[in-house]
């Protein structure tokens with residue numbers, strides 16, 4: 001019986017990993033456009049991609065100086081709008097913008113500007129939500145209406161040289177909207193042959209490749 005080390009040493013495949021120090025750890029997560037309510041009743045859009053889901057909870061991470069985080073913590077309501085790959089130029093059109101006025105200095109330094117109406121800048125169509133006040137983005141094929149149930153700070157002491165920390169937002173999904181073209185007719189299932197998320201991978205935009213197979217739990 002070979003030990004794990006012996007197995008590794010005996011393996012003929014290429015294991016030539018090298019240590020690197022990447023500036024970001026964005027291996028690849030779906031892009032989400034979070035809509036949140038400004039204090040004047042208008043809707044802000046925050047592009048983000050650090051998000052995961054379990055049961056009825058979605059957990060986005062938002063930096064402390066973003067307008068989106070400020071709005072979520074005050075209003076406790078949001079919509080998570082999931083764009084498809086062809087929408088990436090619209091996402092990129094609002095990437096260097098913030099709903100914060102004045103723009104936080106560390107963002108101003110790298111070219112961010114204030115925009116009061118990101119729907120207009122991106123060319124997105126506002127669509128009323130059913131249960132929450134922030135508007136949905138009509139072009140996004142999947143939309144989750146949600147409410148904030150908890151917000152957690154970073155777990156370890158945050159390094160003082162970092163310009164901003166973040167909040168881990170726990171949101172409960174209240175209603176899911178899916179465009180009829182990506183729903184298997186007469187069911188609650190997404191037709192995965194018709195839906196592809198837009199992914200953020202080491203600061204590049206990607207769509208998905210072909211379906212590689214299904215997990216044993218897949219219902220369709």
Ligand SMILES: Cc1cc2nc3c(=O)[nH]c(=O)nc-3n(C[C@H](O)[C@H](O)[C@H](O)COP(=O)(O)O)c2cc1C
Nearest residue numbers: 046047048049050061062063066067068095098099
């Ligand atoms: C593709 C992409 C992914 C991003 N992911 C995140 C993220 O996961 N969390 C975050 O706080 N900011 C993320 N950002 C940066 C925010 O979009 C940025 O802070 C922006 O100012 C938020 O808008 P707001 O200040 O109006 O809320 C991302 C930006 C882009 C373009």
